[in-house]
Amino acid sequence: MRRFMSARADSLLRHPAFVAFWFARIASGFGFQMLSVAVGWQIYAITGRAFDLGLIGLVQFVPSVLLALPAGHVADQFERRRIVLLGQIVEWIAIAVLAGLSLAHGIHEVGILLLVFVIGIAKAFEFPALQSMLPALVPAEVLPRAMAVNASAGQAAMIMGPALGGFLYVAGPGVVYTVCGALYVVSVILMGRLRYEQAPPRREPATLKTLFAGVHFIRARKDVLGVISLDLFAVLLGGATALLPIFAKDILHTGPWGLGLLRAAPAVGALLMSVWLARHNLQRRVGAIMFASVAGFGVATLIFALSTTLWLSLLALFALGAFDMVSMVIRGALVQLDTPDDMRGRVSAVNAIFINTSNQLGEFESGMLAAWMGAVNATVLGGVGTLLVVGLWLAMFPTLRRRQRLHVEAAASDGPVADIL
Structure with missing residues (x-):
């Protein structure tokens, strides 16, 4: 029985690009879930208004919808790994600014919301490129299992990320943001070293037809x-x-x-x-x-x-x-x-x-x-x-x-x- 289960597990482990992709997803997923907890706690601690908590969701939702079609067009026109890398680097910069301002006690709610908005823009471009990469990392017959393993990374981050973020918040929001930034650095390094083959994209102008x-x-x-x-x-x-x-x-x-x-x-x-x-x-x-x-x-x-x-x-x-x-x-x-x-x-x-x-x-x-x-x-x-x-x-x-x-x-x-x- 153990040999049978090991054979199943080995099939995905034989694809090093997928393994690197999965670990990158874990790192960025944990970082983002911890970030979400810290941002919510910090904004509510500053303002005491439930309305501002709703604004956090709004500044992430707006770019995810308004930029979705242009982001999809970009993902089909350029190398997707580079788009993901650029998106995560922008997110890391925003998180580093959050960490620096929080540690220096120079942050306010407008600044937090603006930086979260920047992260939302970066994620809007990162998401379609990231989703489109997975089929090129494994053969088609094992793609459902690869998607299940990939989803397990997201679920683990959703379960444990907020708890870890809340625990670290005892030391202050700057500490949480610093750890988030470190996790994003890990993700960027793994994505940067990932061997990813993509067919040369067919360049098309951005028109209503292509969008x-x-x-x-x-x-x-x-x-x-x-x-x-x-x-x-x-x-x-x-x-x-x-x-x-x-x-x-x-x-x-x-x-x-x-x-x-x-x-x-x-x-x-x-x-x-x-x-x-x-x-x-x-x-x-x-x-x-x-x-x-x-x-x-x-x-x-x-x-x-x-x-x-x-x-x-x-x-x-x-x-x-x-x-x-x-x-x-x-x-x-x-x-x-x-x-x-x-x-x-x-x-x-x-x-x-x-x-x-x-x-x-x-x-x-x-x-x-x-x-x-x-x-x-x-x-x-x-x-x-x-x-x-x-x-x-x-x-x-x-x-x-x-x-x-x-x-x-x-x-x-x-x-x-x-x-x-």
Whole structure:
């Protein structure tokens, strides 16, 4: 048994470029999660206004949406590794300025928000280039497992990064920013040394046609349109995690420690599922598995909504995170494998708009519904809505429902980019 598991693990370890990429993702992921905690604590300590905490999210959300299409175009026109490197260097400079000003006690809320805005701009260009690099680092048949391993880095950072940032904040925000900067230096070094092969990009002027080529491509590929839109509506309707403080206090009657457990449960479920997916290739009936996972997400949301005991709520959130990880890996691998390399940046950029918009609007929608009909009813409605969306998408995208494998169909479905443009 141990030999069998080792053989599975070795397949990804035989790709040193992917290993370097993964460690770089861990370093930058931990750095960013620690940064998020420190920025929130510091701004609230300075102003004492909850409104300023909302501004932190706004100054990151605006560039991620407004610059997504230009960033995707850039990712398809230039070497993606250099774009990622440049983005991370800009982020490191902003973090270094935060550290220096904090250690010198010369920082104020406007300065923090401006530097976070700069980081948001850099991340807007970094994201599509980073997403588009992964398919070139491993063979197509192991890409789903590579995506699962890559996702495990993000989940580990989400679970442990904030805790580490909060622990270091006892010594002051400048210390947290200094450690964040050191982690970004590690990521930059690993990315700089990464051996990455990319086909020479076809240089095109930035026109409305080329900027919106990703949108046209997605509309022309039914399977890609199906998985991206399914993700959008599932996240919009299944925003139970935004209401966790209400459930913790008013329904489960627990304190801050219980809220912490509730917040951690989906990430723990996702992390453990990503570890399992990293060792097991998804070889058959990937379409059916994806739809079943999204349906499982909806059922877990319903169980959480109706639960009145902490242990059952934790179990439901754990399952919710695990189901979401399965569908996320399948969706991500299918989109990447069905997209030609010279279009991956623009398609990833459009996907980023859907992800960012659905996350933000999903939380807003959950909050508005909870204010109108109560947290339990709003969450029940979200779970039922997710199941209805799954039923509709099963009927609207039959080829996606019948899809057996990822990379085999992808090779057959790729058409000339000229047909899309």
